[in-house]
Amino acid sequence: MTTMNSTPPRESPLGPQDLDEAAAVLSDLRDRLRAEIADARKTESAVRGDCVLDAADAGATTLAIEELHTRADAATALLERTLAALTRIQDGTFGTCATCGAPIGRERVLAVPHAERCVACTERQSRA
Ligand SMILES: [Zn+2]
Numbered sequence: 518m519t520t521m522n523s524t525p526p527r528e529s530p531l532g533p534q535d536l537d538e539a540a541a542v543l544s545d546l547r548d549r550l551r552a553e554i555a556d557a558r559k560t561e562s563a564v565r566g567d568c569v570l571d572a573a574d575a576g577a578t579t580l581a582i583e584e585l586h587t588r589a590d591a592a593t594a595l596l597e598r599t600l601a602a603l604t605r606i607q608d609g610t611f612g613t614c615a616t617c618g619a620p621i622g623r624e625r626v627l628a629v630p631h632a633e634r635c636v637a638c639t640e641r642q643s644r645a
Contacts, residue, residue, distance in 0.1 A: 530620050531612045539611065539630040543603050546631070550596040557589040598631040614638055 531539070564581050605611040612626045613619070614635040621635045634642065 530623050531626065535623060535627060536606055536611065539627060540603065540606050542630050543599050543606070547596060547599045547603070550592045550599065553592045554589050554596065557585045557592070561585045561589075595631065598633065601633070602631045616642075
């Protein structure tokens with residue numbers, strides 16, 4: 518015989534609505550990042566495919582490709598964090614700091630849903 522306990526589990530200060538909102542933002546971000554990465558790759562192959570006639574052009578092409586790589590790398594890194602956050606929503610650890618295990622804080626998590634750490638841990642890490 519189990520007694521019904523109406524107190525919800527307290528791992529996360531986030532309500533189901535907060536999680537839905539974060540999941541929607543993250544899914545949207547994921548789709549945008551995937552499109553951006555695909556676009557950067559497409560642009561890169563177009564740039565590479567261009568006939569390079571002189572050294573100045575070659576330099577400009579190299580620069581353009583580097584820029585595309587930087588953009589694609591940043592998008593890929595953010596995409597990984599976004600996917601990890603979506604996984605955390607599914608396994609119920611969303612909103613918890615990956616370093617100290619403390620709640621990240623509702624406002625921060627909704628503003629930056631792919632945040633992995635609380636403000637204190639993020640600051641400590643960026644100073645390290
Ligand atoms: Zn922390």
